[in-house]
Amino acid sequence: MCLVLAARAEHLHHVVRPALARGAIVLCDRFADSTRVYQGLAGGLGLDLVETMLAPVLQGLEPDLTFVLDLDPELGARRDRARGRPGRFEQKDAGYHRRVREGFLEIARAAPQRCVVVDASGPVDAVHAVILATALERLER
Numbered sequence: 001m002c003l004v005l006a007a008r009a010e011h012l013h014h015v016v017r018p019a020l021a022r023g024a025i026v027l028c029d030r031f032a033d034s035t036r037v038y039q040g041l042a043g044g045l046g047l048d049l050v051e052t053m054l055a056p057v058l059q060g061l062e063p064d065l066t067f068v069l070d071l072d073p074e075l076g077a078r079r080d081r082a083r084g085r086p087g088r089f090e091q092k093d094a095g096y097h098r099r100v101r102e103g104f105l106e107i108a109r110a111a112p113q114r115c116v117v118v119d120a121s122g123p124v125d126a127v128h129a130v131i132l133a134t135a136l137e138r139l140e141r
Contacts, residue, residue, distance in 0.1 A: 001039045001053065008035065009057045016061070025139070031063055033107050033115075038089065041103035042096055065138050067131055068108045069120035073097035 008031075019026050032054055040050035073094055080090045108115035118130050 001035075001045060001050070004035055004039060005053055005057050008032070012057065012061065028063075031066070032058055033066060033068075033104065036107065037100055037103035041106070042099035063114060065135065066108075066111075066115045067134070068104045068115055068117045069127065070101065070105065070117050071120040073101055075121055 011028075016026050016028070035054060036047060036050050039045050040047045076097065077090075077094070105117065108117050116134050118127060118134075120127050
């Protein structure tokens with residue numbers, strides 16, 4: 001958890017906050033919700049501890065828009081096996097992956113103004129189209 005937060009703090013300090021200060025749009029493939037889910041909800045540390053440790057790192061910074069790519073864990077496991085190089089998290093058991101999925105969906109339900117759940121079971125091009133259309137629509141607001 002401490003290593004994850006150290007990396008997050010460094011990324012915020014060197015990349016995200018300077019870009020926001022310039023008025024740039026910042027895209028991240030993982031952010032605080034990933035820490036909440038992977039370490040807190042699915043990883044067993046608990047959300048209270050994770051929130052306490054995240055607070056000084058984030059200093060109030062939260063995304064305006066978060067895409068939750070929803071996928072049945074069994075389909076995700078088949079896709080990982082097809083790629084042939086499962087990472088540390090991908091090697092965890094099915095129960096862990098169900099907890100990860102439910103954790104992200106729980107966050108999305110709690111923050112519907114920020115989170116958009118996208119069905120990631122379809123082809124990459126279809127998932128990309130939904131994400132792009134939603135992002136462009138939000139930017140126009």
